Amino acid sequence: MASPYARTVLQILDDTLRLCNDFRASGSDGKKWSWEEAQTALKDTVLDMVRRTGVLKAVRILPLQEDVAIYDLFGDCIRILRVGIHGLSGTVVLPRSMAEYDRSGRGMVEEGFPREFFKDNIDFGKIGFYPTPSADGSSFTRDSDYGLLRRVVDEDGNVLPYDANLALRRISGVPFTRTGDGQIIREIISPYGNIMLTFVRAPEFPDNPNQYIDSEIPEYIHKDLKYGVADRLLTGSRLRVHQVKKKKFGPKWYGVVKDIQHIAEHKGPLDDTGIPGGGVAGSMSGELFDYPDE
Amino acid sequence: MLLSEYRKDRDALSRKALLLTGDPLGERWSLTRAAQALNDVVLDFCLKTRMIKEEINVQLKKSVHEYDIKTRVEEDGTLRFYGYPTRLGFNGNNNPAMWPTALLAIDLLGYPQTAGTNTHQWHLDSVSPGKVILFGPPAEDGEALPSEENNMQVTYIALPTYMSAGDAFPDTKIPVISYEAFPYGTASRLLDEGDEQDLLKSFEMDFMYRKWTLEAIADEYRNLTVYDDVRPG
Numbered sequence: 001m002a003s004p005y006a007r008t009v010l011q012i013l014d015d016t017l018r019l020c021n022d023f024r025a026s027g028s029d030g031k032k033w034s035w036e037e038a039q040t041a042l043k044d045t046v047l048d049m050v051r052r053t054g055v056l057k058a059v060r061i062l063p064l065q066e067d068v069a070i071y072d073l074f075g076d077c078i079r080i081l082r083v084g085i086h087g088l089s090g091t092v093v094l095p096r097s098m099a100e101y102d103r104s105g106r107g108m109v110e111e112g113f114p115r116e117f118f119k120d121n122i123d124f125g126k127i128g129f130y131p132t133p134s135a136d137g138s139s140f141t142r143d144s145d146y147g148l149l150r151r152v153v154d155e156d157g158n159v160l161p162y163d164a165n166l167a168l169r170r171i172s173g174v175p176f177t178r179t180g181d182g183q184i185i186r187e188i189i190s191p192y193g194n195i196m197l198t199f200v201r202a203p204e205f206p207d208n209p210n211q212y213i214d215s216e217i218p219e220y221i222h223k224d225l226k227y228g229v230a231d232r233l234l235t236g237s238r239l240r241v242h243q244v245k246k247k248k249f250g251p252k253w254y255g256v257v258k259d260i261q262h263i264a265e266h267k268g269p270l271d272d273t274g275i276p277g278g279g280v281a282g283s284m285s286g287e288l289f290d291y292p293d294e
Numbered sequence: 295m296l297l298s299e300y301r302k303d304r305d306a307l308s309r310k311a312l313l314l315t316g317d318p319l320g321e322r323w324s325l326t327r328a329a330q331a332l333n334d335v336v337l338d339f340c341l342k343t344r345m346i347k348e349e350i351n352v353q354l355k356k357s358v359h360e361y362d363i364k365t366r367v368e369e370d371g372t373l374r375f376y377g378y379p380t381r382l383g384f385n386g387n388n389n390p391a392m393w394p395t396a397l398l399a400i401d402l403l404g405y406p407q408t409a410g411t412n413t414h415q416w417h418l419d420s421v422s423p424g425k426v427i428l429f430g431p432p433a434e435d436g437e438a439l440p441s442e443e444n445n446m447q448v449t450y451i452a453l454p455t456y457m458s459a460g461d462a463f464p465d466t467k468i469p470v471i472s473y474e475a476f477p478y479g480t481a482s483r484l485l486d487e488g489d490e491q492d493l494l495k496s497f498e499m500d501f502m503y504r505k506w507t508l509e510a511i512a513d514e515y516r517n518l519t520v521y522d523d524v525r526p527g
Binding site for chain 2: 218
């Protein structure tokens with residue numbers, strides 16, 4: 001449910017073209033900038049804002065395969081924030097550079113569960129793990145007719161015992177028959193042996209201009225997106241008024257970007273005392289999203 | 295005379311903004327457009343000053359570490375829209391508040407994220423705005439709402455109530471003495487759409503709006519009493 005402060009793409013672009021002195025009619029091309037150019041500028045503005053602030057995050061499982069050290073990152077991954085193994089109850093996989101391995105003067109032949117990951121010396125959009133996985137991670141599916149049976153629950157929510165030694169665990173090609181009102185099979189995700197990746201993700205952008213941008217971007221900054229978009233459009237104009245406007249809108253937008261980062265990481269008054277060296281101004285988490293000084 | 299008698303409604307504030315833009319008759323900007331800019335300014339003001347706080351009681355579930363507070367607030371229907379959290383309480387006033395932490399701090403200490411049996415810390419590092427992560431996850435289900443027992447009380451900065459009608463007043467949690475800021479901010483946003491002369495005026499209006507915003511912060515948080523000067527820090 002959108003708050004009354006939310007703006008659709010159409011509304012944001014109308015407001016933008018007004019700022020650029022190029023508004024003709026709602027949803028129409030301006031005289032100087034087309035609707036498509038404005039829409040592209042909005043997409044670029046939102047993507048840039050997310051990249052700078054790290055405001056949109058996702059946690060996803062990356063399945064490991066035996067003897068495969070290098071994997072493709074998810075297509076919407078902008079920046080890795082944390083790598084872990086075995087899910088929430090597992091441990092962190094720490095970053096390391098290839099130079100550190102090379103300086104150690106040893107071959108990279110160890111196999112087992114990954115303890116470290118590296119990104120240098122491999123293609124962009126990929127991630128490597130060391131030691132190289134010695135086994136496939138557990139298979140994972142959600143509420144499937146097939147796969148590893150984890151729980152059987154009756155209609156009152158009681159977990160029923162079952163003999164895990166029976167062939168119930170994996171019956172290739174034979175679906176389970178669900179009967180009754182209870183949840184016969186539920187939740188069989190297994191992150192064990194797989195990588196849990198936390199990353200800054202790319203924003204969703206609707207094709208329909210009457211819809212909103214990514215729902216996880218707080219609606220309270222929708223009102224200011226027009227300044228970021230206008231700043232981009234006005235860059236190409238030689239008119240004096242546009243250059244003066246750019247001088248105002250650029251800093252205003254980057255102020256908003258800084259605010260959203262501040263707000264997204266803010267945890268209240270205790271934040272200043274809860275973590276050594278903590279607080280919004282210099283929190284350890286804040287350093288993950290360090291914002292360049294203007 | 296009561297402070298409430300100084301209140302101005304949406305149309306009155308919008309008209310004042312139009313007066314500041316040099317367009318008192320609304321020939322360049324309609325009252326509707328001024329009202330929209332006014333709502334934007336009130337929102338901006340409330341987030342900058344952290345003026346409006348709300349609290350929601352969220353039922354905890356065993357072993358569930360991620361909670362979507364924004365959606366819970368929207369589902370409640372009686373609370374103002376969610377901005378961002380400032381305090382997480384646990385078990386009402388019977389337990390100390392949960393402490394904010396960072397994912398990095400947990401990792402550096404070598405804990406898995408499921409460590410601990412009590413929910414006593416929280417962080418935002420691995421989730422998008424609107425959600426919080428508890429460390430560690432609850433050891434048992436909380437009591438059914440509205441009980442606070444073993445549940446989480448989230449205090450958050452809220453968005454102000456939107457002024458949809460012309461005779462609507464700014465959110466009741468905004469002090470009347472802060473109304474002065476709104477026409478300046480509104481005028482600044484409207485003048486941004488104009489020519490060079492408008493823009494110069496917009497800079498001036500923006501300055502005035504910021505000045506009033508800072509004064510509101512000072513009024514609200516610092517200059518509480520004459521004893522402020524003797525308080526440590």
